[in-house]
Amino acid sequence: MSDKRGKRGDHPKHLKGRDIGEYYKNKRRKDDGERPHRRSEDGHKKRPKDLKGKALGMYYRDKKHMSREERKEITRKNIMGTILLSERRKEEIQRILESNIFENKSKEKATDYSHVEDSVFKRDFLRIIRGNINDILDEASSELIPDHRLDEMLYSFNQNKADDFQYKLLLKKRKKLPSFEKRVELLELIEKNQVVVISGETGCGKTTQVAQFILDDYIDKRKGSTCKIICTQPRRISAISVAERVAEERSETLGGSVGYQIRLEKKLPRERGSICFCTTGVVLKQMESDPCLTGVSHLILDEIHERDVLSDFLMTIIKKVITKRKDLKLILMSATLNSEAFSKYYDNCPHINIPGFTYPVEEYYLEDVIEKTRFDFGNEYRRYSDRQNRDFSDFIEPHVRLLEKEKKYSRNTCIQLRKAESEKVNLDLIFELLLYICHKESRKGAILVFVTGFAEISNLNTLLEKSGKFPSYKYHIYPLHSQMPTAEQKQIFMPASDGTRKIIISTNIAETSITIDDVVFVIDCGKIKMTNYIPETNSQTLLPEWVSLANANQRRGRAGRVQAGVCYHLFSRARKMLLDQYQKPEILRKRLEDVILVAKMLQLGKIKDFFGKLMNPPTEECTYISLDLLHKLNALDKDENLTPLGFHLAKLPMAPQMGKMILFGAIFGCLNPVLSVAASLDFKDAFQLPLGKEKLAEQKKFELSNGWKSDHLVLFRALEMFQTTYNQRQFCRDYFLSSSTLKMLIDMKKQFMGYLHEMNFVTSLDPAAKEFNVNSDNFSLVKACICAGLYPNVCFYKRTKKRGLLRSLEYEKLEFHPKSVLSRERDFESPLFVYYLRMKSSSDFIHDGTMVYPLPLVFFGDQFDASKQVNNGKVITINNALSFRCGNSTAAIIGDLRDKLNWFLEHKICHPGFIDWRKNGEEIPMLRAIMELITSEDLGDFDSDCFDDCDSS
Template identity: 45%
Template sequence: MHRGNKSQARSGKSSRPPGLSGREIGMYYKNLARQRKNSDTKNEPKIKLSCDVTVPPGVIMRVNEYMDQFKLAREAGQKHFDENFQQQFRHMLNVNFEAFIEETKKQNKDLNLQNRSLDAHLQDKQKERLQNADFRARFEDRLKLPTMRHATDVIDAVDKNQVVLIVGSTGCGKTTQVPQLLLDDCIEKGIGTTCRIVCTQPRRISAITVAERVSYERAEPLGHSVGYQIRLESRKPRERASITYCTTGVLLQQLQSDPLLHNVSVLLLDEIHERSIETDMLMALLKIILPHRPSLKVILMSATVREEDFCNYFNRCPMLRIEGVMHPVEVLYLEDVLAMTGYQFDCGNNKRSQPRLDQSEHRNMIEPYIRQVRSRYDNNVLEQLRVPHSEGCEDIDFIANLIYYICNKKSDGAILVFMPGLNKISQLHSTLKNPRSPLGQRWRDHLLIFPLHSMLPSAEQQSVFKRAPNGKRKVIISTIIAETSVTIDDVVYVINTGRTKVTDYDIETNIQSLEECWVTHANTQQRKGRAGRVQPGVCYNLFSRAREALMSEVPTPEILRCKLETIILSLKVLHIDDTYAMFQTMIDAPAQRTVSTAINLLKRSA
């Protein structure tokens, strides 16, 4: 009894009736929970949504307004309000994208962002900044970038056209310089308050690092005129005369509440050659949006990969080509690495045995090539090339041995290793931390090892940019995340295993999987460029020249190799009625059967 009083005092609630025991106690609480649930249901109407459904804030606000009106009308005894409520509610949820756009246009028809007094203030601040010694020194460095030599061409093209394609190779500075050129031009013309630039990035790490770099070049803290926004994290800039770097997914979320992006004056889509689902979907939506927003400027930025496809997609929009500045990069292939290191593969290890089909494929590829290069390499190298698991990242000890060779024979500089996924990153990390060879034990304490992949928190991803102290060598083991938009200043050596992981979809079984496969020529060029961004470097390709000859030119667009249920739901949230028609407007349309399968699955799941 004494215990029960203490429990009652702690909980602050009335205890159960006395005399209950065992199963009776459980039934009492079950009935009590049911009564509370029924009471809540009677007192207040509620809307229950799945935790996976994202609803635009504007829709939620209007739902709440209608619910409040319904409650008041019911209390006032209005008999015909139920019918009106049903009609309004159905219209709100079933409105199509065109109607959604028209409604947004009406809401923003009187919107005027220009503030002349603030424009004058921004001009004064810009003049002050030009006198800043730090800014002038950093501006001199900016002038060395090829994009700055095309500054006038970029500004003129954007002024005269609604859509412009900028094709720039690695190191040209398009991601950091184009937004600054446009912002500074608007401020100089006295219309800075009308300028709000958004630049999409394919990954979180690139959005953050590029924003930090641009704010550094402008000699101001992050969050002033330059900021970033990613999922669950942001350092937003001021509302006007600003540049925001964000992930593509964040921008798609903003479209749910404002499909015409009224607060954006210039939209830059970076790295569109990667052909992610989000980018393809955004480009298709822009084709609908642009006629309704003639003042919105769109700049597509791509590497030199099938750029004509994007130009044609946007009605033969003008294209500017900017050549990058690449420091010399020596490219070595598997046969060169084997000749250099003298490494011997363990052919008797059953764990590395591959299916006969893979072995046969490797033999058919490598034997003709060996006959071609017989005079250039000794027999030991040629025998190692015949080993099926010699290429890629099957032999983790081989990659570790190459890292130790670089440490032992090459000058200072960070090493960037491209691996296909987290599992292989962990294997190499463990091997370097716990080496078995005498050479590995010698270098173990001199290595600073940083994994880099999408599962890492943003703060840990940023640690890879810190330079190693004297006597240490930095080794970054990364997935494809470090392939584009990220410049790690001290990287001199790149080890390209030539492997990556991509989604694959089998329409016959309706199964999507994550498969490890060979990269494309476009990927190898990007990876090579990581070594030559700021100084001469070396790229070690852990595959033969024969393998490279079989690689595809560009990756298959993501929308052609994945299930479509998620993207269909995203389109429905944006009030896209006919998803079949919407997919047909994309730069590469998925098969009609794939769309039908996804829609039927969603209907069965409803």
């Protein structure tokens, strides 16, 4: 330790306390080249920071043995199997191919789309790809036309309200809110400026009051008819609850001056003189057809400090819109911290702060908690690298020395703080702290514990139960996690009965989404799990990180909602000084395919230019990767214009992969199962994690998999059984499914049908209608449609002598996530899998998979190549990565059929229409040939040497 202490003292001597911390914080940032998350330019020499232990070892081993190029070369040579066709089948297909279908159709692919017949689709499509948002905005109608009769009606209605008892009662309460004091100032500022930033902490009343101030001001000035306010919320729940609250304050029910709209659910207010609370996504979707927001007088964007993708995106578009729609007022609302950034983004627009009102919350930090509990982290053994140890002692030493000097803390506390273990989430410490609160604190009230995830919730729960010190007659312990049933139960919100205390162990879901009013004590573990996207390796991660100051404040605030509270942060004051002000904006932590498609629909021009206008532009690398995927999906052409397929995918409110999947489902007559899969993947799966019954839940889920070796078909089957069972509640209990999620999925399927109908791919709205499901019992075909959507997310299983190894096409080592039904399977008839989500946490996991045979990939994959001749046959290669051996005539047939299919798909996408499998249209024999080919493969007509060949080259 002594050598490290020597190095520490190089901060300027005049600095003290907090300033020293800041100095080291900045210094460290500088040392890391300002971007601690990113690796150096030379990615080969530095190891990825997200790898640990065994995974890190594997990384080095792979690096040592093979370069990326070498690996690719090996995969190229690696033949995955043989595609065999019986003579009978070959003859059948040959007959179809010779029957001159499509022979006389034009094969040209003119980029001016002159070969496409005139239709609604063609007009819409050309309008979008040739249009430009500026031209649309130029034509925006400027003024809202007043309706004087309505003005008078609204005025007298408001006057009458003044006598209403409930209204008066609530008005009295409203007047106590800090925002009420700023009412006049706010209105004046909004009147005089087009854009205003309002900042204020929770409890200041900005969310519920600001829109009402504006509306009532308009009505009182007898111009209520020209006021139409839209207020966005980041979450569905808050849009509804805020709307309900505001309607109550106005002594009205929803549908009058107040309403809301979220996906699949709305209670719209009257057209004029009203406030509508919407989710950000709804407004964005509306702007696709009406970018000027016609008729809207005020747009309020709430909670923009959360920096979610949608509100960042909306802020950038609106910036353009308001230059043309001078009468549209924009009000941005955020938390206080860092709110100047938004004002700066809008050319230094005026900024007003409303002081918050919450009850006072005492704050304690790790040193205080150790002092109170006399905790000991135990004997330390080295787990950190030298570098990490040095970083740790660099900032902790000055702090501990200061504490020693002040003599406010015991010797033990100082010893404990110096241990690197003190920076980890320690459940024993939380346990001791809970004991301390329950026995040494006189105050009653619920305790809310923030931990990072499922494992910690589960382990802490067990720890409390097994200790016997938190008996159930005195303590009600609630685990809280989005996937646990408790999150949907009302019980958790009820105050504890006399003599009992609630202890809630939660993820960050309790930071914003779930509010429990009677919390008095908060324990903040200081960590948060975050997804991150790493373009260098094109991988997504889910790993715990330090919270930001904004998170820590938010967690603290949960203790003071209805009375004074206490918050214990389990990090030291020295660590606090190193925390970031805010979390990294979501737009920098994600792949951006869907954002790009929306931008294209809004006719915003080249993506790079548009991204450059965002508050925090994504890196070029990240942009490139997302564009590349859209090219691979054939959604964008070389000039970055939407293709006809891309146009359809952009219209659908789902990730493009899911859109492609359902278009294939419609074409191949197996729509219902594919819609179920698409809805589940795009929203969330309905399977819950019941604490203490994990094993049973897993078993029940596996029961649904029916040997199909597909998580996606399990999702379908769960929904199907739910819809056909006579007792839905019992079914959900038996299989640990969330009925509210299942209901949402059913509604989403209906919504998807609406879009397909509008596009003219189906003739009615029932997903289960027989005419769209002629082939729905053919799961090989359903899997093929899933494959068409999820491609190029392909991985393969390589069987070695001991066990199997799952690899990505780049030869990276993968694993099926234990929640996947595939992780419980041993034997696979085909080594190929498609998946939607791959995420690195403790390992590089495939979260959802479907086993597929080669033919779906051969038909739906890209870069098809059958030119390579071997001994007495051909090698078919897809995507330069997957190779299959087959005979000369088979290769010729597949190539020909594939061309015909692609020509047909392209034609169909440009000429949307319902394909009726019950009638023998000219395309049916070709589609049927493909269907039968794919199905026969699944029935076992597949060469078993596919595994053994993996080792030869």
